[in-house]
Amino acid sequence: MRRQASFPTIRVIGALSATLSLLSTNVLASKTYYIDEWVDFPAPGQTCSQNDLNTVTASLRSAMDADLWTGVRYVDTSAWPQDFWEQNRVTGGLDHVYGDTKTVTVYAGHGTPGTIYFGPHNDACTASTGSHMRLGAGPGSSGGTTALAVWLACEVPHVDFLAGETALNNVRQQLGWLNIISIGDNEPRDVYNKTKTQANKDAWIWTMNGAGGRNPATGASENRKPVVVTGTTVASADTCWWYHDNQSWGQDRQDLMSGQAAQICWEWLD
Numbered sequence: 001m002r003r004q005a006s007f008p009t010i011r012v013i014g015a016l017s018a019t020l021s022l023l024s025t026n027v028l029a030s031k032t033y034y035i036d037e038w039v040d041f042p043a044p045g046q047t048c049s050q051n052d053l054n055t056v057t058a059s060l061r062s063a064m065d066a067d068l069w070t071g072v073r074y075v076d077t078s079a080w081p082q083d084f085w086e087q088n089r090v091t092g093g094l095d096h097v098y099g100d101t102k103t104v105t106v107y108a109g110h111g112t113p114g115t116i117y118f119g120p121h122n123d124a125c126t127a128s129t130g131s132h133m134r135l136g137a138g139p140g141s142s143g144g145t146t147a148l149a150v151w152l153a154c155e156v157p158h159v160d161f162l163a164g165e166t167a168l169n170n171v172r173q174q175l176g177w178l179n180i181i182s183i184g185d186n187e188p189r190d191v192y193n194k195t196k197t198q199a200n201k202d203a204w205i206w207t208m209n210g211a212g213g214r215n216p217a218t219g220a221s222e223n224r225k226p227v228v229v230t231g232t233t234v235a236s237a238d239t240c241w242w243y244h245d246n247q248s249w250g251q252d253r254q255d256l257m258s259g260q261a262a263q264i265c266w267e268w269l270d
Contacts (some may be wrong), residue, residue: 001266002206003262004199005016012143013138014106017208020103025148030103030128031067031069031070031076031103031252032070032071032101032102032103032104032145033061033064033069033070033071033072033103033104033105033106034072034083034099034101034102034104034106034146034217035057035060035061035071035072035073035074035105035106035107035108035149036073036074036079036080036083036084036098036099036107036108036109036118036267036268037055037057037073037074037075037076037079037106037107037108037109037152037229038050038053038075038076038079038105038108038109038110038118038119039052039053039054039055039057039075039076039090039109039251040052040057040076040119040231041109041110042115042119042120043117044179046054047120047125048117048118048120048125049108050109050132051110051118052112052186053108053110054183054184055075055108055185056108056152056184056186056187056188057073057106057108057188058073058185059154059185059186059188059189060072060106060189060192061073062071062189063114063160063189063192063193064155067250069104069199071102071104071157072102072182074098075096077118077127079109079119079123080094080098080118080121080124081116081118081121081124081126081127081132082094082121082122082124082127083095083097083098083099083127084098084099084107084116084125084132084133084135085127085132085133086100086132086133086134086135086140086141086142086143087142088134088140088141088142089131089133089134089140090131090132091123091131092122093132093142095133095134095135095142095143096126096142096143099135099146100134100135100136100142100143100144100146101143101145102145103145103146103147103148103151103254104146104147104148104249104254105135105146105149105169105171106149106150106152106188107149107150107151107152107156108152108183108188109152109153109252110151110153110154111151111153111154111155111156112154112155112156113155113156113157113176113216114128114129114130114156114157114158115127115128115129115130115156116128116151116153116156117153119248122256126134129157129168129169133168133169134168134169134170135149135169135170136169136170136171136172136256136257137256137257137258138168138170138259138260138261139143139259141170144194145256145258146171146252147172147173147254147255148171148172148173148174148175148247148249149169149171149173149175149176149257150174150175150176151175151176151177151189152183152188153173153176153177154177154179154180154181154216155176155177155179155180155216156176156177157169157176157227158176158178158228159176159227159229159266160180164242167200170231170257170259170260170261171229171231171257172230172231172232172243172255172256172257173200173228173229173230173244173254174228174229174230175191175200175204175226175227175228176226176227176229176230177208177211177224177225177226177227178225178226178227179214179215179216179224179225180214180216181212181213181214181223181225182222182224183208183211183212187207187208189208191203191207191208191249192249193250193251193254194207194211195248195249195250195251196248196250197250198246198248199245199246199247199248200205200228200248200249201228201244201245201247201267203249203250204226204228205226205228205267205269206270208224208226209223209224209225209226209269210223210224211223211224213225225268225269226268226269227266227267227268228244228258228266228267228268229264229265229266230243230244230247230265230266231257231261231263231264231265232257232261232262232263233258233259233260233262234262234263235262235263236263237263237265239263240263240265241265243255244265244267
């Protein structure tokens with residue numbers, strides 16, 4: 001399913017115009033990454049308690065390092081919610097030092113629509129699009145470097161929010177989920193490796209589709225629902241779909257988006 005939104009309306013659109021090939025001359029991002037991952041959450045009854053998770057970014061980092069990407073990976077108590085907070089939105093925000101300083105930014109852990117979860121740091125457990133985040137170069141962003149955000153967490157980003165608070169993450173593309181999911185240890189690495197010959201949208205959707213999901217409303221088992229979300233500062237559906245079809249993590253094709261999103265398009269499998 002492919003859809004687009006030009007705020008505040010949403011409608012189904014057709015195919016891309018070939019004349020948009022000139023957009024490929026835009027300046028591309030550098031081969032840098034930032035990863036926060038929480039695995040060993042506080043136990044029940046403690047502050048910020050969640051179920052523990054398997055590690056899913058260790059092999060991803062190794063694969064990127066082998067391809068001469070540079071960056072950092074923080075795990076558990078070294079990963080803070082403030083890493084994703086924008087200092088111009090909330091006191092204590094550090095994304096201008098951490099989460100918004102690399103072109104590919106990855107969070108792995110627990111999530112709900114609009115929110116990612118951490119263990120406690122300075123009395124905080126979460127980073128939310130409604131209160132804290134503003135990844136990318138939108139108005140009021142003091143980091144402004146992220147082009148691709150990869151959410152290895154349930155229900156992030158969720159399309160129900162795209163015409164509202166998640167639009168504040170002004171990144172060119174986001175890879176995430178519509179439902180409650182499990183992720184294999186090496187699946188993020190596999191997606192990255194596939195993007196060496198494929199677009200992000202194809203590698204993400206076709207690798208991450210399949211068993212391992214859960215309906216958040218009913219709790220029933222179902223296939224996972226990976227989603228790819230793309231934005232553009234131009235209020236043009238064709239422009240949005242051009243970027244959507246032409247971003248490739250493994251080929252270092254992450255176009256920076258210079259400001260507030262005017263158009264958002266997204267895709268998932270029915």
